[in-house]
Amino acid sequence: MDRLLTLEMFVAVASEGGFAAAARKLGSSPPAVTRGIAALEARLGTVLFHRSTRAVALTDAGAAFLEQARRILADLAGAERELRGAAAEPRGQLYVTAPVMFGRLHVLPVVGALMAEHRELMVRMMLIDRNVRIVEEGIDVAVRIGALADSGLKAVRIGWVRQMLVASPAYLARRGAPQTIAELAGHDLIGTMGPRAAGEWQLASARWRLDPRPRLVLNTVDGALAAAEAGLGIANLLSYQLADALAAGRLIALLSGEKPPAFPVHLLFESSRAGLPAVRSFVEAMKGRARVAGLG
Known part of the structure; x- marks a missing residue:
């Protein structure tokens, strides 16, 4: 047979x-x-x-x-x-997944522009703060932030983001700003679930164990960001997630000398899909978006 x-x-x-x-x-x-x-x-x-x-x-x-x-x-x-x-116009369905906030801020504008340019292109977006199984779930391209496992998938790095400790002006007025890593132990901490959830925060000079555990743990970045802006504690979030709040003064960066190693931002896909017009166009458009957004 x-x-x-x-x-x-x-x-x-x-x-x-x-x-x-x-x-x-x-x-x-x-x-x-x-x-x-x-x-x-x-x-x-x-x-x-x-x-x-x-x-x-x-x-x-x-x-x-x-x-x-x-x-x-x-x-x-x-x-x-x-x-x-191989040289055809992008058409058919493109299935993309990305972390929720990154997808909303950076992937959705790219998808919108591609759909406006290519009328026969349809897109499914799964915005979720966990790593999905790309092959098993039929994903064409996945955005991954952080270190990659050795999966045999093709990876294209498009930029970098870094962690930042932040708190609201109201919280700092009430509790004061920590001047050293050790002083974090005396503060209310805000934790998150998902790929970056851990019992410790990686800072520039040390891994600081969250002991006691965070007083507040949320399952979405939006929730953690809102909690920090509401003055509920100190959060450890990523630079792209904080850009607007920092620029508007709703949050203030802490321990600025403690700059943790940057996290790479990759696009992951099966090598067999690299030549598909929709995948090829999306990857190139995301590279451009990363340069414009200052992620490169």
């Missing part, structure tokens, strides 16, 4: 959770899918699924092989798309 077809069957069974459902998705029959999986297992010399009368589940070997199979199929699909229209 055709090797590519058996890979498609394998991914479909894993995704749909059964042979019958996979057959419906592929427009095939359950016996044909069963034969295809058997042929694949025979060729690989290993069992890919645990089978019972009620359910089908991946074996350890099957789970390990699934990501590779998905990548092979994605690479092939990307190569076909690139060959059909």
Whole structure:
């Protein structure tokens, strides 16, 4: 049986959770899918699924092989798309994910400009303060802030941001401004959830452990920013998140000598998608946005 077809069957069974459902998705029959999986297992010399009368589940070997199979199929699909229209105008659907505030401030303007220029381009944006699984969730391009894991994805760095400690004038008038890292222990701290949530803050001269723990923890950057502006404590946020509040005087930067290492801002995508007109246009537009916004 055709090797590519058996890979498609394998991914479909894993995704749909059964042979019958996979057959419906592929427009095939359950016996044909069963034969295809058997042929694949025979060729690989290993069992890919645990089978019972009620359910089908991946074996350890099957789970390990699934990501590779998905990548092979994605690479092939990307190569076909690139060959059909390497120089074509961006069209179809582009699926992008980014942190909430960064997406609102910097990605949405880029998306708006691209959609105005390319009438056949459609965009889905997932703005969320967590790292989503790019391959599994079908993401075309993801914005990531911070160190990257070794994922095998293509990464294009477009800029840098840095952490800043801030508080409102009202809070500082009431509690005073810390002059050293050690003095933070006597202040009310505002923490956040998500990728940057941690039990310590990385400052220039030391890692400062948040002990006692923050009095207030919020699950969104908007919430932490609002809490800091309301005078509820000292927050540790990123420079792009604070630009407007600092310029307007609603927040004041603290411990200015303690400048932590900057965080890189990357665009992540599968290498097979690099040649797609929509992805290529988005990446170039985001590079330009980063330069204009002073992130480069």
